[in-house]
Amino acid sequence: MPQEHMPEPQEHRNQTPPRTSQKKKPKWKKIVRRVLTVIGTLFLIFVITCSFLACFAAVYIKNVILPDTEVDIAQYGMKLSSTIYYIDPETGREVEYETLHGDQNRVWLEYDQLPQNLIHAAVAIEDRRFYQHHGVDWLRTAKSVLTMFTGGRIQGGSTITQQFIKNYTQYDDVTVKRKILEIFRALEFDKKYSKDTTLEWYLNYIFFGHKCYGVYTASYYYFGKDVTQLNLAECASLISITNNPSLYDPYTNPENNTTRRGYVLDAMVRDGYISQEECDAAKTEVLDFHSGQSDGQQSALYSWYTEQVITDVTKDLMDQYYYSEIAAQDMVYSGGLKIYACIDPKVQAAVDNIYSNTENLPYTSASGQQLQSAIVVVDPQGNVSALAGKMGEKTAEDTRGYNMASRAQRQPGSSIKPLAVYAPALEMGLINPYSVFEDGPPMLLNGDAWPSNVNHRYTGQMTVSRAVADSTNTVAVRVLQKVTPEVGFEYLLDKFHVDPDHLVISKEINGQNFSDIGYSQMALGGLTNGVTTLDMAGAYAVFPRNGVYVEPRTYSRVEDANGKTLLTKGTEGEPVLKEKTVYYINELLKGVVNGGGGSAAGISGMTVAGKTGSTTANNDRWFVGYTPYYTAAVWVGYRTPERVRVSGDNPAAVLWRKVMTQVHENLENKDFPRPDGLVQFEYCIDTGLRATDECRSDVRGSRVALGYAFPEDIPLEDCTAHVMVEVCTADPILKEDGTATGRYHLAGEFCPEVTWNEDGTANMGKISVAVLDMEREYIGDVHPEDDAYFLASLEEIGPCTVHTSEIPVEPVPYDPRDFDITNPSTWPSKEDDPNFDASDPSTWPTAGGHTPRPVESGEPGHTPEPGNNGDEPPVSHFTPPPVLPVESPDDEPLLPPGA
Secondary structure (H helix, E strand, O other): OOOOOOOOOHHHHOOOOOOOOOOOOOHHHHHHHHHHHHHHHHHHHHHHHHHHHHHHHHHHHHHHHHHHOOOOOOOOOOOEOEEEEEEOOOOOOEEEEEEEOOOOOOOOOOHHHOOHHHHHHHHHHHOOOOOOOOOOOHHHHHHHHHHHHOOOOOOOOOOHHHHHHHHHEOOOOOOHHHHHHHHHHHHHHHHHOOHHHHHHHHHHHOEOOOOOEOHHHHHHHHHOOOHHHOOHHHHHHHHHHHHOOOOOOOOOOHHHHHHHHHHHHHHHHHOOOOOHHHHHHHHHOOOOOOOOOOOOOOOOOOOHHHHHHHHHHHHHHHHHHOEOHHHHHHHHHHEOOEEEEOOOHHHHHHHHHHHOOHHHOOOEOOOOOEOEEEEEEEOOOOEEEEEEOOOOOOOHHHOOOOOOOOOOOEOOHHHHHHHHHHHHHHHOOOOOOOOEEEEOOOEEEOOEEEOOOOOOOOOEEEEHHHHHHHOOHHHHHHHHHHHOHHHHHHHHHHHOOOOHHHOOOOEEEOOEEEOOOOHHHHHHOOOOOOEOHHHHHHHHOOOOOOOEEOOOEOEEEEEOOOOOEEEEOOOOOEEOOOHHHHHHHHHHHHHHHOOOOOHHHOOOOOOOEEEEEEOOOOOEEEEEEEOOOOEEEEEEEOOOOOOOOOOOOOHHHHHHHHHHHHHOOOOOOOOOOOOOOOEEEEEEOOOOOEOOHHHHOEOOOOOEEEEEEOHHHOOOOEOOOEEEEEEEEEEEEEOOOOOEEEEEEEOOOOOOEOOEOOOOOEOOOEEEEEEEOOOOOOHHHOOOHHHHHEHHHHHHHOEOOOOOOOOOOOOOOOOHHHOOOOOHHHOOOOOOOOOOOOOOHHHOHHHHOOOOOOOOOOOOOOOOOOOOOOOOOOHHHOOOOOOOOOOOOOOOOOOOOOO
């Protein structure tokens, strides 16, 4: 059995065990242990953090840096001419258009053509370990990184390889990413190419100031000699410039250049390239600089179209391959490229025929400037078929000059209305062409009614179709109030793809803030900077293309000398407008040419639509128009803005017609697409609602018109704005000069009914007509012209002033011809004939030989003619005096953007 546990005696339980003998540890050891623990923990955190950072860096380098490290640029030799081709539209065959040649800013030199003193000078001062490292000097890079972490700028440390890559590409922002990318690119480049190749490219690309790129051009500019003839001092002086072309310019800062030259020579001695004696002699040599001299080469004279192709290809090479502008231009000129242009020779010939002759725009400004113009023609596929950058023959002064077709930003005036106002409103279902708005000021600006129209008139109720044709400012602003300026701005950017660099959201100029988001800007075209002719041609081409935007292109494809495709530009389109919107816009803009302000652009036998434009100061005139075949934008103005003083038709519309008439020779006329589902209906032009008989009876004549619209846009409500009133034609309301206004005083209680002659003409009297009875808000106390045809206006003038009292009725002598024995009312009274006896035929009036007269119109017993109810004459018998026609303005003024 296990032994039973017995309780411990009490005396033993309360006793403290005896204390054993122990050594006490020193306090400093505990402190050391704790310090080591903290250090170890911190070290572990550091290691873990570094691991995370290393992983992050590896992922960043792999995904962000490495994809951009490829700089395979040395494969493109800069000694081959590039060629532009086009596709013959009739045969579809490739045709050579023009061969490009490099200009005076670049002449390529092979490595063995470069003076050794020049090469050694560059290596000694810029990258002394150039031949030892592999594209990156890690010692200099470490110093640069240390500078960064101590708060300095990220600079220095770049090798010749890195400098060349930075100069060749446009990726030169001062950031950590740029430095890392530069390092990896340099390492990759050094693997592929020899040191001699790197130096050849570097010295052919480095910038020497005064638009000199490469040592060949710089040698001629500064010393007037070929680079092979440079001596040691001249080589050192040239290399000195590259560090800071402005600071070490030998013309503006000769002392700085001399000092820097000494540093270069000393570095060459240090690295064993020259002796001390050669250095001393070169330092004391007086250099003879020849300012502005060159090797006598002349830049090629290219057409405006060719120069635009060069510009576009250069830009796209920069965007896609990160080349600098200079590098991309060199590739275009001398890289042996094959460029396929979109030019149409027939269309370009028509443009050149008109634009090369200044007699087609024979005007000069007060200061003597020749009136200028630019044009861009675009086809349905988005190809820029032709363009001209100025009026007159292109001269050497225009080489790579100011192409006003693609660079001149000018205010578009009313040509912006279809883009920023009417297309958005139609697309959003806010209006249709038959919607009616008041042609009257919708708001006050600085206390004055705004905006005004070009003819300084406000006509009143107006349809959208009439407002577009006459370019009426007030209606455009009222429609924009529904759309909002913000939405109009979005349409310009997102639908019509106007260059975002040309539009201003917010910009401060001379302390004043400007924005293109506003009523004057969107409705009247008063933009801060303006748009280009190319912008407008590309935007308007959406309309004949049935609502599809295609970016205008001057080239379709670019290949290198080996046939590899470098760039492509397709014709893929983006639908931006509905079919219904496009149909309505096309109808509206056809009205501008057919009876509106753009009639000067009409082409005989061809469907034309378009819109005019002008600015407040009349500095810019526009016509942007299109046919089913082509869209063309024409701008007219002065290079330095001045008022365009031209009598007669809009000169932009005239030039448009002259060019496009030639372009459309032998082309069959056709209309724009007409969608299914259109319905014809009658509407009132004063309200846009369904027409009534009252609308036809307006005192001005019938106000009923025919329209074609989609069922959802046809009004269901009848017009109630017209009310019938009686007016007296005997009391017309006259102008101050005594001429008719087409209005009459309201009939009074004594006005007689109108009577009618046998020939259908009316005698003066009371008739029923319709007038307007509507609520209207008068802004700035401005009363539109049709206010005179409002009932309230006629009531204010008062009733007829001719018939002011009852006219006494003269007794009418008895006419025996009226006698009818069966009708006692025709019997003579005792006063008329005392001898009359109805029972005695011998006393009847007819017994004396009289015969009854025929009953005339308006008398009892008369049978009315068909169509006449016998109570009132046919409306067609009354022809009110004509109303003077409203002038159709060519365009309108606008206010500046800040208004």
